[in-house]
Amino acid sequence: xxxxxxxxxxxxxxxxxxxxxxxxxxxxxxxxxxxxxxxxxxxxxxxxxxxxxxxxxxxxxxxxxxxxxxxxxxxxxxxxxx
Numbered sequence: 001x002x003x004x005x006x007x008x009x010x011x012x013x014x015x016x017x018x019x020x021x022x023x024x025x026x027x028x029x030x031x032x033x034x035x036x037x038x039x040x041x042x043x044x045x046x047x048x049x050x051x052x053x054x055x056x057x058x059x060x061x062x063x064x065x066x067x068x069x070x071x072x073x074x075x076x077x078x079x080x081x082x
Contacts, residue, residue: 003070005065010059011048015041 001009018040024032051057064070 001070002072003068006063006068007057009038014044018042018044048056061066 018037020029020031021033022035023029024035028054047057047059050067
């Protein structure tokens with residue numbers, strides 16, 4: 001996986017997690033903890049939005065420092081045939 005793949009996966013996970021923990025539809029959600037968890041997907045969405053304009057992603061910097069590759073290797077195989 002490369003940095004952009006991980007960013008999309010992690011962002012999607014946190015959006016699902018925040019909505020699962022923060023949304024209660026009349027007492028029917030067994031995962032509901034508190035409605036303040038809805039700030040988590042709001043924060044993730046804000047970061048994705050600002051990245052579209054500034055091309056700055058804090059998670060991208062962290063992943064780069066951890067040694068995650070930025071591009072795929074030439075000649076490598078992928079699910080999309082690239």
